[in-house]
Amino acid sequence: MGSYKNKKMARKKTEKNKTEKPMKMAVITEAHEKKEKKKFIPVCTPWLPGNEKKYVNDALDTNWISSAGKYIDKFEESFSRYCGVSYGLACSNGFAALHLACMALGLKKGDEVIVPTFTMSAPVNAVILTGATPVLVDADKETFCIDARKIEGKITGKTKAIIAVHIYGHPCAMDTIMALARKYNLKVIEDAAESHGAEYKGKKCGSIGDIGCFSFYGNKILTMGEGGMAITHNKIYAEKMKKYRNYAFEHPRFLHQEFGVNYRLTNIQAAIGFAQTENVEKLVEARRHIGENYNQLLQETRGIVLPIEKEGCKNVYWMYGVVLTKEIKKAREEIVEALKENGVDTRNFFIPMHQQPVFYNGPLENAPDCTDSYFIADALGRRGFYLPSSSNLSLEDQTYVAACLKEILSKSFN
Ligand SMILES: Cc1ncc(COP(=O)(O)O)c(C=O)c1O
Structure with a gap:
């Protein structure tokens, strides 16, 4: 009995020893990893909190993995x-949505389209692909969107449309834009790629003009990795976009009366998209909450201008952008580098379209005129950057980001 007990104890001891050793090593490895692994807060990560996987x-x-299936219809x-509109056409990305919109409006060589210079390149490229010429307009100092007061001066007899890009989650001045559209008989495309759920006077961005376009890229408020949608109240535009999205197949199938493309979305992507729409309020409000937290944490910080929310607008703070004031003597690159050293990821603001070599150097005959002055866009492009803005960013991480930024700015006044 005794010897059995002793043996059992001895065995237990050896087993304990066996487990103890690796445990010790595990602790050492963890400590080592902790030392090695610096804090890193990415600028944006996707958030899939619902039925996406299911x-x-x-x-x-x-086996419904291609571009037909119930999730495409459900998502649309x-x-x-x-968004409060009758039709939605899912497509492969935000650029595809914009190009489909331009095609549906019949834009072509010889036409002019008003676009903001302060934007990501997609809307300008979509116009160029139709053969029409983009005409650039400077940004509004407060919202960073197209300066609606400067649009009228750019309208000519050739102008056919305005593309209003709701920048970083803030709506454009849609009343002024729609009034100009009525006055000059122009069509309006809203690029709401960055503004899911944003509102202008109670209406969802994307639902106010003739066609609204969305991106569902990985950093967007609703995402499926890659994806897009064009929405409209207009049945004719919806039918055209549906047709062009799928090579403009007609009857007989392989006889084409019109030019079409393949911008189809798969049912697998739409499955993620539909699951995201089930949580749309939650996703939009989470992003908005991130913006409001930063507003609190960074209020009255010397050296930066914070994003605003104009009266009658709902800003969804797709990305929380700050702009360095002239008081800051260090270059933006030094500031963002210092943030990076502290594990805070950022992105610089867009480089305006009039500064793009592809337009001012390139062989594109319908490239925009880059010789005008765009003071606001220049300043934004030089002095702006955005902070980590993931919808599920913790308050602890936001507080850390704000503290790092304040500390770095405090040393940047001379
Ligand atoms: C304003 C704007 N429009 C269009 C797009 C294009 O969307 P996508 O990347 O899905 O083609 C983007 C980009 O992400 C964007 O920021």
């Missing part, structure tokens, strides 16, 4: 209803 598995299990129906 619906993707369903699409796979039922759900997102367009959320």
Whole structure:
């Protein structure tokens, strides 16, 4: 008995020793990793808090993996209803949505389209692909969107449309833009790629003009990795976009009366998109909450201008952008480098379109005129950057980001 007990104890001891050693090593490795692994707060990560996996598995299990299937219809129906419009056309990305919109409006060589110079390049490129010429307008100092007061001066007899890009989650001055559109008989495309859920006087961005375009790229408020949608109240535009999205197939199938492209979305992507729409309020409010937290944490910080929310507008703070004031004597690059050293990821603001070599150097005959002056866009492009803005960023991380920024700015006045 005794010897059995002793043996058992001895065995226990050896087993304990066996487990103890690796445990010690694990602790050492962890400590080492902690030392090695610096804090890193990415500028944006996707957030999939609902049925995304379940619906993707369903699409796979039922073998509906291509560009037909129930999730495409559900996603289109759900997102367009959320925006308050009748039609939604899912497509492969935000650029595709913009190009489909330009095609549906019949833009062509010889036409001019008003676009902001302070934007990501997609809307300008979409215009160029149709053969029409983009005409650039400077940014509004407060919202960073197209300066609606400067649009009229750029309208000519050739102007056919205005593309209003709701920048970083803040709506454009849609009343002025729509009034100009009525006055000069122009069409309006809203680029709401960055502004899911943003509102102008109670209306969802994307639902006010003739066609609204969205991106669902990985950093967007609703995402499916890659994806897009064009929404409209207009049945004719919806039918055209549906047709062009799929090579403009007609009857007989392989006889084409019109030019078409392949901008189809897969049912697998739409499965993620539909799941995201089930949580759309939660996703939009989370992003908005991130913006409001930063507003609190950074209020009255010397050296930066914070984003605003104009009266009658709902800013969804897709990315929380700050602009360095002239008091800051260090270059923006030094500031963002210092943030990076502290594990805070940032992105510089867009480089305005009139500064793009592809337009001022390139062989594009319909490239925009880059010789005008765009003071606000220049300043934004030089002095702006955005902070980590993931919808599920913790308050602790936001507080850390704000503290790092304040500390770095305090040493940057001379
Ligand atoms: C304002 C704007 N329009 C269009 C797009 C293009 O969207 P996508 O990347 O899905 O083609 C983007 C980009 O992400 C954007 O920021």
